[in-house]
Amino acid sequence: MVKVKKQSGLILKQSVVGRWNKVPLTKNKLPRHSDIIGFTLIELTVVCAIIAIFGVTAWGAYRANLNRFEAVPCMANLRNLHVALSAYLQDEGNWPQLPEGIDLGSYAEHDFWVAELEPYGMTQKSWICPTLKRTARERKISLNGPKIHYLPSIFDEFAFTPHRWTEMPWAMEVGNNHGRGILMLFSDGSIRPYSEVHESAVSAPSSNVQ
Numbered sequence: 001m002v003k004v005k006k007q008s009g010l011i012l013k014q015s016v017v018g019r020w021n022k023v024p025l026t027k028n029k030l031p032r033h034s035d036i037i038g039f040t041l042i043e044l045t046v047v048c049a050i051i052a053i054f055g056v057t058a059w060g061a062y063r064a065n066l067n068r069f070e071a072v073p074c075m076a077n078l079r080n081l082h083v084a085l086s087a088y089l090q091d092e093g094n095w096p097q098l099p100e101g102i103d104l105g106s107y108a109e110h111d112f113w114v115a116e117l118e119p120y121g122m123t124q125k126s127w128i129c130p131t132l133k134r135t136a137r138e139r140k141i142s143l144n145g146p147k148i149h150y151l152p153s154i155f156d157e158f159a160f161t162p163h164r165w166t167e168m169p170w171a172m173e174v175g176n177n178h179g180r181g182i183l184m185l186f187s188d189g190s191i192r193p194y195s196e197v198h199e200s201a202v203s204a205p206s207s208n209v210q
Helices: 041-092 108-120 128-140 194-209
Strands: 002-007 011-015 019-024 150-152 171-173 183-185 191-193
Touching: 002 041, 002 171, 041 108, 041 128, 041 171, 041 183, 041 191, 191 194
Parallel strands: none
Antiparallel strands: 002 011, 011 019, 150 171, 171 183, 183 191
């Protein structure tokens, strides 16, 4: 074991054999700039830029996945709407008829659908898309847009009309809220995004030729 002790202007170090060696004592000097180990301003800027890019990418992926996840309760609302419309057709013998004087897309039309289908299980909550509700809450704005986020189609008074065209949707979601186009509800109870419906329509002529 090496022992060290100081004397005037000298450092004495005792070697393993017991001999004391004299080492001149120098004044402490500040390290030169070239001896300092650290990051330069450019390196810090590059690191911050990389972190920012990863953050933006991760946030975008999170938002996209969240919107897709919220499509599940949104589709559940549309299935409830299909049940309500089917029950209405069976009880009344016709599709709900919008009274004269009510404009399409107006709050009056929204109130009409809510009132007509509420006895069949379509509560006010069932008309609200969770993604639109969350977006409004995050932006700290009130839902002054449409009162309902799923708009049923308009058919005539004949009971067979809603089932006549299989590709005619019974209802559509307001806006592309889940990344694949608006959700569309069909007479058989299926729910498909617009992108899927469009692809089927485009590929249909080629499949018929084959």
